[in-house]
Amino acid sequence: MGLRTTGGRNGAAAARVIDRPSRLMGRVASFLDQLVVRMDIGPRADDPLAAVEPQLRRFLNEADGAACMHSSMPGRSIAALVAGGSPRYVLKIGQADDHPLRNEAEFLKRTAGMALSFRVPDLTYADVVGEHYVVATHAWRRARFAGMLTRNELLGITEVLATAGPGSGSLVHGDLAPWNILRTPEGIGVIDWETATFADQPLRDLIHYVVQTGAILRWTDVPTVTRELTHPRGLVSELARRLGLVRSQADEAVHAYFAGLPPVGVRQVQRFRDGVATAVGIPPVR
Structure with missing residues (x-):
């Protein structure tokens, strides 16, 4: 450091x-x-x-x-x-x-x-x-680490990102994760926009947040992450409904996310990602 x-x-x-x-x-x-x-x-x-x-x-x-x-x-x-x-x-x-x-x-x-x-x-x-x-x-005054967002907070942020791009595209933060979200007296703030892009990936930031809370921080386990990604009442399905997307589009977004993940050198992170990928029916990426 x-x-x-x-x-x-x-x-x-x-x-x-x-x-x-x-x-x-x-x-x-x-x-x-x-x-x-x-x-x-x-x-x-x-x-x-x-x-x-x-x-x-x-x-x-x-x-x-x-x-x-x-x-x-x-x-x-x-x-x-x-x-x-x-x-x-x-x-x-x-x-x-x-x-x-x-x-x-x-x-x-x-x-x-x-x-x-x-x-x-x-x-x-x-x-x-x-x-x-x-x-x-x-700099923001009295900013602090946000911790795990509530369901409504996460859906609110990702819905805004999904509809903030030009035309029908999305504003994709690229690394929406707990370490890039702060709480301030004036509201939640999102920092570190280094990998941001405009793309037609409205569910990508939500999927990334859910996966990273388990893979990196160990705040959730494989079954919990899998449920949020695939269950009809999970976070991904809820955001898809808010955006007018059908279930097949949500499934395609989950598959595309894991297909695009490069291998990582940290064994426990790779093992967690592979566990979720297998649970949702995607062959682990090597």
Whole structure:
């Protein structure tokens, strides 16, 4: 992770903006890290953004606390700036040829004018800075990990996405999962639009969310995920009805999702996906 902060209360406030693990042990470790930062114990960085600082001075001048950490994406970092303990900006710093990050900037511009029922980060800056491509958004105050969405919340978000594309297409987030959803005082927010696209895949985000809660987070088991994907009263069938789709179209969407999944190196994730695929009658992808 490599968390670097300016230390003290403001450094801890900045760390809370970007260090929000979805797993329980990760949340415990994150809490302890932020406590150490708040107490100003251990190493600190007076300027966590030194590598790209000159061109980002206008953001830094507004902040009195900062934190920066390595992203799960190779070659990328994420930073937060706070002022007076309140979040101001979130910055994603990638290589100049970071195409997913550029895609996120493009979709944040596009979604800015859409009437969505959930929050999307407000893009304030996106450009090449030296050898980096930087995307800056306004940070949300008091944002926290959303946890498992309720049935109505998930159906509400995915129904909006399914009907938000141009013409009859859909706005596909691409990685709609618990770790990309936050709760704020102003409502639910969806972040990390790096794999977003417009496509005729109205059920894809819902299917992905359901599968990921079991495959990655282990919040649900194979029978539960299978039921939500295939049962007439499951989530996929319910969203299909809301969108005016028939059962065969829902089945085709489930099959297409698993057919398009590349193999993963984490054995338990692959085993879970294979278990669901087998249960819905799809040969495991190798």
